[in-house]
Amino acid sequence: MRENLGKAFALTDTQIFRRAPLPRSYTNFLGRKTFLFLMTLQGLVAFALITLGVIFRKFRTARNVIRPRIRQEIARAGVALLPMFLFVALALGFLVIGQTVSALARVGATGYLGSTMVIVVVRELGPLLAAVLVLARVGTAHVIELGTARALGEVEALEALGIDPVHYLVVPRVIGMAVGVFALTVYLIIVALGSGYLFAFLQDVPLAPGDYFKQIAEALNWLDFVLLALKTVAFGFFIAVVTCYHGLAQPLRLEDVSRVAVRAVTQGVIVCVLIDSLFILLYLGT
């Protein structure tokens, strides 16, 4: 518990770096930034591994407390966002897919429709958009909640009561977000593909709905489903890890919370893009 948090943060005690005077030279500036980046990365990876460890090790601990918390977090990072996601999915369908469909139809390339849709919507845009939206709506709330709790000494209070802060505060958020991003991505993709066709239909594109969905179904293979699930769960997991890490990192003061929230969101986006590029390598490899 205490040692769990301690381990992760001892690695990233970057105060010395931040405070040290810096000679006026770009290379030094660059060097410090690089070091800070590497140290943050190290801390994040350590925190992610600790969180994973706690999820498995304490799977049976205090289920009556943790399960309702997990349900609460799934509702918050998933169900509560559904209306917004439907709106975004409709917009995505009308703006991007509809136009792509009509453009492809105009040059007579409707044969490429299925593979284009799968690459653009299923593999890339759907998961990434879902992750960024969840990060913006729920991830920021995590940093602020946990940062405030940390600054007000609630984390010490948990430790004094023998409750592992990683187990009580982080695990439900991580699981909730992983499930939330996955489920929302699925809805986003389905609605976007449907509304995209609707838009194309309204523009009188000569394409029967049967052909459209048949092409998409043919362009999908089993690996797409597996990788989509893996990727969205990874997005959710790491967004939650980044936001929780920054919320709980170092004994915060109240005035630090807003600064930390901004940093966490930025790093959340970066982490999503990095994971995404890892998956591109996987797609290219197959």
Place this chain on the structure above:
Amino acid sequence: MSETENTAAIEMREVSVGAMRDISFIVLEDVTWSVAAGEFWTVAGQPYSGKSDFLMLAAGLMAPVRGECRLFGTDTRTFGEAKLAERLHVGFVFAGGQLFNQLTIRENVALPLQYHHDLAPAAAARAVERLLELLELTPLADLTPVSISENWRARAALARALILKPKVLLLDNPLAGLGIRHLHWWLRFLDRLSRGHDWCDDRPMTVVVTTDDLRPWRDPSRKFALLRDKKFFLLGHWNEVEASGDALVKELLAEPMETVE
């Protein structure tokens, strides 16, 4: 007599206390202190004399920089998850209460019980309601900590520390900022706890409080210690405190300044 009753409840040997926020900053040095089970200690010191850090170390929330601190004979350095049961013998009440702001008072009090005994809210309800009733918190149980007064927040923090029926209760400046009615209630209640309250099965509880005002704690049955200039001074019982004639003691008793000189 069982083994735990023979060993001291809290024992410190040549302990150096680091600050919670920065462990390399030493706030107290060379503390040697032994608290027998059932004793009531008052540790007095000026603000920023390291009272909170000292108390957190005594609770095993922080490891000593040097020396060793034992709770019921167990070194607090080893207080990991394996020694959770030992750790839960200690109840800790923070200076500001430090309640969980997202939870109601009832949920705050119930959380430790539910977590450690893996209970659903309904299963924990009886014990929680009884304790809330005992501390007169029932009418406020569904409110969040932010919406009740400081007086009641302090009491809710006491309830949260008592729900697991600890053997040792550590309170960080519990009387700070309390109204006079609440202050008398606290003194009476802590006295009952230390002599044995039926909530804790009439077992006398070991109580340690810190304070920056000695006046309310004047009592011949309590023992006293003083924190000054990074040092820990044992004063003993109240008559010894009065006999000490120490300038800081007089200050903490808020006696007129001319008698200090």
